[in-house]
Amino acid sequence: xxxxxxIANRGEIALRVLRACRExxxxxxxxxxxxxxDAMHVKLADESVCIGPPPAKDSxxxxxxxxxxxxxxxxxxxxxxxxxxxxxxxxxxxxxxxxIKFIGPSAExxxxxxxxxxxxxxxxxxxxxxxxxxxxxxxxxxxARRAAKSIGYPVIIKxxxxxxxxxxxxxxxxxxxxxxxxxxxxxAKAAFGNGEVYIEKYLEKPRHIEIQVLGDGQxxxxxxxxxxCSLQRRHQKIWEEAHSPALNAHQRDEIxxxxxxxxxxxxxxxxxxxxxxxxxxxxxxxxxxxxLQVEHPVTEAITGLDLVQEQIRVASGAKLAMTQEDIQxxxxxxxxxxxxxxxxxFAPSPGRVDSVHFPGGLGVRVxxxxxxxxxxxxxxxxxxxxxxxxxxxxxxxxxxxxxxxxEFVVDGVETTIxxxxxxxxxxxxxxxxxxxxxxEKYLERNTP
Ligand code: MV4
Numbered sequence: 001x002x003x004x005x006x007i008a009n010r011g012e013i014a015l016r017v018l019r020a021c022r023e024x025x026x027x028x029x030x031x032x033x034x035x036x037x038d039a040m041h042v043k044l045a046d047e048s049v050c051i052g053p054p055p056a057k058d059s060x061x062x063x064x065x066x067x068x069x070x071x072x073x074x075x076x077x078x079x080x081x082x083x084x085x086x087x088x089x090x091x092x093x094x095x096x097x098x099x100i101k102f103i104g105p106s107a108e109x110x111x112x113x114x115x116x117x118x119x120x121x122x123x124x125x126x127x128x129x130x131x132x133x134x135x136x137x138x139x140x141x142x143x144a145r146r147a148a149k150s151i152g153y154p155v156i157i158k159x160x161x162x163x164x165x166x167x168x169x170x171x172x173x174x175x176x177x178x179x180x181x182x183x184x185x186x187x188a189k190a191a192f193g194n195g196e197v198y199i200e201k202y203l204e205k206p207r208h209i210e211i212q213v214l215g216d217g218q219x220x221x222x223x224x225x226x227x228x229c230s231l232q233r234r235h236q237k238i239w240e241e242a243h244s245p246a247l248n249a250h251q252r253d254e255i256x257x258x259x260x261x262x263x264x265x266x267x268x269x270x271x272x273x274x275x276x277x278x279x280x281x282x283x284x285x286x287x288x289x290x291x292l293q294v295e296h297p298v299t300e301a302i303t304g305l306d307l308v309q310e311q312i313r314v315a316s317g318a319k320l321a322m323t324q325e326d327i328q329x330x331x332x333x334x335x336x337x338x339x340x341x342x343x344x345x346f347a348p349s350p351g352r353v354d355s356v357h358f359p360g361g362l363g364v365r366v367x368x369x370x371x372x373x374x375x376x377x378x379x380x381x382x383x384x385x386x387x388x389x390x391x392x393x394x395x396x397x398x399x400x401x402x403x404x405x406x407e408f409v410v411d412g413v414e415t416t417i418x419x420x421x422x423x424x425x426x427x428x429x430x431x432x433x434x435x436x437x438x439x440e441k442y443l444e445r446n447t448p
Contacts, residue, residue: 245432
């Protein structure tokens with residue numbers, strides 16, 4: 001096992017990794033920008049290193065500084081958290097060249113899944129159902145027309161280098177296609193420096209359901225069930241739950257088994273998430289995330305596993321300690337993302353947090369790096385905490401959410417807490433009847 005791990009991240013996820021390390025008896029190194037000198041992850045770590053000025057590109061994305069911090073402190077491994085360098089194949093390679101273990105999958109697996117066409121081709125070859133679409137990229141409008149005709153309208157044009165919904169365009173008929181194609185290519189080129197696009201059948205009202213996997217890089221892998229992340233605004237998830245209100249145990253076992261088998265064939269190492277759109281009882285692969293995700297606690301709540309400790313164990317060379325039969329699901333869990341934002345406009349609300357009080361009690365978990373007097377810097381994303389509730393049933397979670405949101409105090413900045421209190425009044429939310437468009441439509445109806 002490692003003796004010292006460097007955590008190349010900040011905020012609640014840096015704390016999450018620190019906690020896993022401390023339970024395993026591993027020493028921790030925090031890194032921070034000058035804007036984060038007073039951050040909680042710096043206070044809680046055994047050691048800390050300042051790695052640069054506030055902009056992320058000069059600090060949390062600064063590979064040379066992070067490698068130096070490892071060498072200065074003698075850290076043997078790096079946990080990247082999510083975001084920042086967590087899905088950067090080049091970073092994983094550079095660490096390897098310095099004999100530092102990247103806690104995560106191989107650079108090769110990261111690179112394959114970062115190219116959306118390669119990812120889809122790989123998934124399909126491994127027996128995972130994919131959205132009907134073009135075989136690879138489409139270079140021009142003539143090729144796009146042929147592909148769209150054979151797929152059938154409506155179609156969606158996506159950037160190969162994309163993700164997070166940028167550079168996507170829907171074409172409902174052949175007349176739309178020319179403009180959609182040109183805008184998608186231009187936006188992809190501008191956003192990712194790569195204008196390549198591909199085409200898929202457009203699914204009108206799917207849910208976003210993702211399967212959590214864990215592998216040891218030695219041919220063993222299990223699935224840990226699914227999360228329903230359909231409630232999103234501008235491709236930002238705000239609410240995630242496990243299980244999905246839309247699935248039964250048979251459907252879960254079937255898609256989970258397919259995905260776990262695929263991960264065994266890839267010799268996948270670490271945690272990963274296979275994202276699907278789900279419509280009319282069918283799953284359609286869209287992307288794979290090769291990192292720990294923000295919403296991993298809902299999976300921890302229903303499986304009893306510590307996903308970060310499992311990441312660290314397999315990174316240190318241990319074989320998976322469990323088989324699929326050992327994974328038992330129990331109850332239901334829901335996560336609400338608490339952002340420092342205006343709950344109606346979603347404008348960021350950085351600044352001094354005069355006082356905080358976190359809810360607690362049975363079935364409540366809060367992951368947050370806030371403390372009273374902390375100044376939320378304006379440079380990074382606005383997630384300031386995650387409220388996770390779990391219970392025997394979904395109905396119990398809803399009661400627990402109402403109760404714990406009413407206890408949650410963050411004075412001095414605006415937060416999304418009131419948004420969740422309002423959502424809990426909606427019958428569709430109470431009944432679990434929502435798709436990927438539900439939240440945007442709700443916000444349109446309810447914005448003055
Ligand atoms: C789609 C789709 C409909 N049909 N693909 C958006 C982000 C990217 N990860 C995939 N996305 C979508 N792909 C096909 N073939 C609709 C979306 C989509 C979406 C997906 C998940 C969650 C929220 C979404 C909001 C709008 C569009």
